[in-house]
Structure formats: C-alpha cells, structure tokens
Amino acid sequence: MNELELVEKAKSGDNKAFEELVRRTQNKIYNLGLKILGNKDDAADLLQETYIKAYESLPNFEGKSSFYTWLYKIATNFALMKLRKEKYKKISIDEIKQASNGNYKFEISDWSNNPHIQYKNEELKDILNEAINSLPPKYKTIFILHDIDGLSISEISEILSLSISTIKTRIHRSRLYLREKLSEYFKKKGN
Amino acid sequence: MDCREIIKLISDYIDRELEQVKREILEEHVKVCERCKTILNTTEKTIFLSKKIYKNKKVPRKIEKVLFYQIRIRYKK
Ligand SMILES: [Zn+2]
Numbered sequence: 001m002n003e004l005e006l007v008e009k010a011k012s013g014d015n016k017a018f019e020e021l022v023r024r025t026q027n028k029i030y031n032l033g034l035k036i037l038g039n040k041d042d043a044a045d046l047l048q049e050t051y052i053k054a055y056e057s058l059p060n061f062e063g064k065s066s067f068y069t070w071l072y073k074i075a076t077n078f079a080l081m082k083l084r085k086e087k088y089k090k091i092s093i094d095e096i097k098q099a100s101n102g103n104y105k106f107e108i109s110d111w112s113n114n115p116h117i118q119y120k121n122e123e124l125k126d127i128l129n130e131a132i133n134s135l136p137p138k139y140k141t142i143f144i145l146h147d148i149d150g151l152s153i154s155e156i157s158e159i160l161s162l163s164i165s166t167i168k169t170r171i172h173r174s175r176l177y178l179r180e181k182l183s184e185y186f187k188k189k190g191n
Numbered sequence: 192m193d194c195r196e197i198i199k200l201i202s203d204y205i206d207r208e209l210e211q212v213k214r215e216i217l218e219e220h221v222k223v224c225e226r227c228k229t230i231l232n233t234t235e236k237t238i239f240l241s242k243k244i245y246k247n248k249k250v251p252r253k254i255e256k257v258l259f260y261q262i263r264i265r266y267k268k
Contacts, residue, residue: 015266030250044254048261055262112232117240125244147238148245172202179237
C-alpha cells in the first residue's frame with residue numbers, strides 16, 4: 001500500500017494504517033533527532049513527541065505536502081524547541097556571518113586531498129561534530145536537513161516556514177563557517 | 192566579478208542553482224584564481240565529510256516499544 005492510501009486510511013481511524021506509517025518513517029525521524037540533538041535519550045523523546053503529535057493532528061493533515069515533509073515539520077519544530085533550551089555555548093550569528101563575508105580573511109590551504117581525510121579519522125569527526133553543534137539552532141538544523149539528509153531547499157522552506165533566500169543564506173554561511181573550522185584544524189595538523 | 196562576489200556564489204554553484212552565465216563566470220574564475228578554487232574545493236569537501244560522520248541507525252527495540260505504547264494509549268475507543 002502506498003503512503004497516500006495509508007494516510008487516508010489512518011485519517012479515517014484505521015490505527016493499523018497509522019502504525020504502518022510509523023514503522024516506515026520512524027528510522028528517519030529517529031536519525032534526525034540523533035543528528036540535531038546529539039544523543040539517544042533526546043532522540044527517543046523527539047520520536048515520541050513527533051508521533052503523538054502526528055497522531056493527534058492527523059485529521060488536520062491536508063496532504064498539501066507529503067506525509068514525510070509534514071512529519072519532518074513536526075519533528076524539526078520539537079527539535080528546535082529543545083535546542084533553544086540547551087545551555088552549551090553557541091557561536092554568535094555575527095561570527096557565522098563574518099566567516100561568509102567576502103572580505104573575510106579566509107584560511108587558505110587546499111586540504112581537500114589531504115590524506116588525513118581518507119581514513120576514519122576520529123579526531124576529525126570530533127572537530128566537525130563540535131563545529132556543527134556550535135552552529136545557532138536554525139543554522140544547524142538547516143545544514144543537517146539539506147547537506148546531510150538531502151532535503152531540497154523548497155522542502156526546508158516549507159518545514160521551517162522561511163523564505164528560500166533565507167534558507168540559502170544560512171546554508172552558505174554554515175558551510176563556510178564549517179570549512180573555516182576544518183581549515184584551521186588541517187593547518188594545525190601541518191596540512 | 193571579483194573574488195568577493197565569486198565566494199557568494201559558491202553554495203549556489205555546489206547546489207546547481209546557478210544560472211548558466213554565472214556558472215561559467217565562476218568556472219572561468221577558479222581556473223585562474225587559486226584562492227577561490229581552494230575555497231570551493233574545501234567547501235565541497237566539508238559537505239562531503241559532514242555526510243560521512245553520521246551513520247544512520249535503526250530505532251532500538253526498546254525505544255520502539257515505548258513509542259508504540261505511547262501511541263496506543265491514545266487510541267480512541
Ligand atoms: Zn578569486
């Protein structure tokens with residue numbers, strides 16, 4: 001049965017159909033939680049909150065977007081709420097704007113073929129993970145949705161109710177900021 | 192176009208959102224500008240690496256159980 005048929009059945013009160021939708025989509029939502037929130041407990045909470053909310057709001061789902069996009073919207077909003085409550089240090093918006101400003105003194109060394117990145121480098125993973133986590137919540141979320149989960153800019157625009165150009169700007173800034181962090185790391189490593 | 196303007200286009204270029212004229216200007220520019228070429232290459236690599244650091248996992252059994260329990264207690268009778 002396809003997604004649309006399942007959604008229709010679930011809307012008319014068929015709980016088995018809803019459960020099938022949960023089974024088909026739960027891994028994606030769980031992984032989204034792991035990536036944005038960074039730990040299993042929060043990802044598990046996010047999973048529950050998302051599907052409880054989805055179950056309760058299903059009668060209002062009009063099918064204007066795909067079921068996935070709709071779910072992502074619910075999950076992303078919960079995740080953002082959680083992120084904003086977090087205490088650890090985030091970089092400021094100014095800092096991230098600066099790193100993408102054309103006048104910025106970029107760290108220039110071409111490490112793109114550096115042998116260190118060919119291997120499973122745990123240190124590199126940590127550096128990158130930490131840099132992604134230090135992004136302001138909306139930047140981080142957009143970066144994960146687009147560059148890691150592969151959602152399109154228009155899907156993200158729908159999920160976050162932000163304009164296409166805002167999304168693009170934030171993706172651009174996030175990338176250049178992360179690039180800068182990796183460049184600093186490789187510079188320290190002596191390239 | 193100067194380097195400043197080229198750097199602004201890098202993300203659209205990577206996402207293939209750049210119109211042809213600008214795309215060609217960028218491609219010509221990075222042939223002769225080592226600095227912008229480096230920024231483009233390392234930005235692409237940054238995205239590539241970001242994808243690599245996460246391994247997708249399955250929802251653990253225990254978490255799935257709790258999830259379904261939480262959903263089922265809400266079913267309307
Ligand atoms: Zn240049």
